[in-house]
Amino acid sequence: MTLVGIGTDLLVSSAIDEPIEDGVLIVDDGRIVWSGPLSELPGFPCVWSSWHPPVLAPALIDAHTHLSIETPGREFEQLEAPDAVIATRAARFASEIVRSGVGGVRLLGEPGDLSTQFADAAEHDPHGWPSIVSCGRGIRPSHAIVSVADIVVDTEDDARRGVELVASSGADWLKLHATPSSLRGDPIEPLFSASLLRLLIELGHDAKMRIAVHCHGGPAADICIDAGVDTIEHGRFLSDEQLKRMADSGTTLVSTVGIGAIARHRQSGEPLLALLSELAEPVRRAKRAGVQVIPGSDAIHGRFSLELHALELAGFTPKEVFTQSTRVAADICGFASLGSLEIGKVARAVGLRSNPLDDVSVWDRVVGLVGPGGLLIPHSDAVAMA
Numbered sequence: 001m002t003l004v005g006i007g008t009d010l011l012v013s014s015a016i017d018e019p020i021e022d023g024v025l026i027v028d029d030g031r032i033v034w035s036g037p038l039s040e041l042p043g044f045p046c047v048w049s050s051w052h053p054p055v056l057a058p059a060l061i062d063a064h065t066h067l068s069i070e071t072p073g074r075e076f077e078q079l080e081a082p083d084a085v086i087a088t089r090a091a092r093f094a095s096e097i098v099r100s101g102v103g104g105v106r107l108l109g110e111p112g113d114l115s116t117q118f119a120d121a122a123e124h125d126p127h128g129w130p131s132i133v134s135c136g137r138g139i140r141p142s143h144a145i146v147s148v149a150d151i152v153v154d155t156e157d158d159a160r161r162g163v164e165l166v167a168s169s170g171a172d173w174l175k176l177h178a179t180p181s182s183l184r185g186d187p188i189e190p191l192f193s194a195s196l197l198r199l200l201i202e203l204g205h206d207a208k209m210r211i212a213v214h215c216h217g218g219p220a221a222d223i224c225i226d227a228g229v230d231t232i233e234h235g236r237f238l239s240d241e242q243l244k245r246m247a248d249s250g251t252t253l254v255s256t257v258g259i260g261a262i263a264r265h266r267q268s269g270e271p272l273l274a275l276l277s278e279l280a281e282p283v284r285r286a287k288r289a290g291v292q293v294i295p296g297s298d299a300i301h302g303r304f305s306l307e308l309h310a311l312e313l314a315g316f317t318p319k320e321v322f323t324q325s326t327r328v329a330a331d332i333c334g335f336a337s338l339g340s341l342e343i344g345k346v347a348r349a350v351g352l353r354s355n356p357l358d359d360v361s362v363w364d365r366v367v368g369l370v371g372p373g374g375l376l377i378p379h380s381d382a383v384a385m386a
Contacts, residue, residue: 003028003046006370007038008056010355014340015323019355025056027347030126030372035341053351053368057322058341059103060350060363061329062130062304063254064212064233064296066148067093067118068110071299072263075147079111090118094129096302101366103348104131106296106333108175108212108233109138109148116169127371131346133334135212136171139163139200144191145184146177146214153192159200167207172334173230174204176213178220182260188218188237201227210334212254217242225251231332233296236260236282243289252332253291255283255314256298258306276310283314294329305363312360319357346372 004027011023013035024041026034034044067090069078079086097105107115115134122129138149139162151162166174178197179188192200197220204211211229215221217237224232225245231252232238238246238253246253261275286293293316295307311321330339337346351368 003033003044005044005046005048006056006349007048007052008054008351009052010055011035011037011341012055012057012322012356013342014058015319015327015357017340019357023056025341025347025349025370027370030347032341032343032345032347035343051351051368055352055355055362056341056349056370057352057356058326058339058345058350059130059348059369060101060304060308060325061294061333061335061338062097062102062105062297062307063231063294063329063333064108064256064298065097065105065301066107066109066299067105068114069147069299070301072259072266079147086114087117087121090114091121091128093299093301094118094122097130097304098128098369098371099366100302100304101350101352101363101369102130102304103346103350104133104330104333104335104338106173106212107132107134108173108214108296109135109146111137111148111150113169115171131335131338131348131372133172135173135175136166136169138175138177138214139166140177141191144177144180146181149175149177153196153200156196156199159196159203163200163203163207167209171209174200174207174209174211176200176204176211178213178215178224179218180216182216182234182236183263187216188220190218190220192220194219194223197223198227201229225249231294234298235286236279238282238286240285240289243286243291246286247290247292250292253283253286253293254296255280255286255293255307255310256296257283257310258300258303259298261306261310262300262303272306273309273313276306277313280310280314283310287315292324292328292332294324294332305360308360308363318360321360322356348372 011020140149327339349370
């Protein structure tokens with residue numbers, strides 16, 4: 001394949017390197033083979049793209065989403081659709097995700113074998129789909145109401161069968177639902193008994209899977225922190241003491257502020273930014289406690305910048321927002337080849353209007369995309385570069 005060169009006024013290669021003026025990205029077969037200043041470019045025999053974005057930066061990582069549904073609302077109704085309809089919608093959601101500047105997603109629960117189908121689609125169409133890591137099918141008890149978790153665990157034997165089922169599917173993560181939705185009942189009521197939750201976490205660790213737990217707080221959060229889960233999802237009602245212990249143990253909080261803000265905005269008409277600021281209070285407390293925080297959309301497709309604004313409203317600087325949603329999120333979720341524009345990484349880059357280290361709002365409207373196969377996708381038209 002012909003090497004493709006892309007010039008930019010400012011190359012923001014990663015969250016830890018200084019931005020490079022008059023930067024260049026050289027892509028070969030979906031990988032970055034050069035990233036640096038034009039003045040130091042070796043003599044690559046490449047084809048130069050006519051697209052020259054003001055800023056080129058690594059694509060974002062959405063640490064919590066689903067492709068079988070969109071939120072908020074009507075999740076069960078959406079999953080009653082024929083498989084072909086679900087697949088068609090998922091392809092549309094994937095395109096919206098990519099075009100919003102997201103290059104990798106962690107799927108945290110899809111019924112049946114949908115996660116496998118989505119991963120296959122992403123492999124065959126890396127330009128229209130983000131890169132994927134997945135937990136496969138989520139685990140819940142029979143009395144829990146969860147649209148995207150269909151492995152039911154009520155006993156120790158159920159737990160062993162359920163975890164084995166997830167592990168044998170090749171899932172990267174094990175997803176457990178330890179408390180109800182914040183919209184249904186008591187959001188900190190434990191769904192599993194303490195002994196069964198501990199067993200599920202132990203079995204997940206024994207199967208060499210990382211563990212993500214839907215948990216808003218309460219006794220279940222204590223068990224999750226003590227047992228060493230990798231990420232706690234949502235965490236709206238975590239206590240200050242629990243946050244301190246999360247910071248001490250290295251447990252990550254995945255913040256999902258936008259879904260609640262949009263739901264209330266649709267009901268009440270309250271300003272969205274004001275709602276984001278109000279609902280970001282748990283994230284604000286987590287930052288003060290020193291907890292590692294990364295953002296997740298929770299299936300609000302194509303509007304990931306809401307989560308970035310929520311981080312900023314919670315006290316993160318624009319540079320910190322960029323760091324947490326690229327390099328840090330890639331490391332935690334398991335995207336070894338994403339998170340920066342370093343040589344050897346997968347070529348997932350985003351064209352922006354100005355420097356994301358200074359301004360979070362640049363993510364509200366990205367100006368173009370570089371896909372892993374050397375395809376440039378401006379918002380106007382798709383343009384093949386090689």
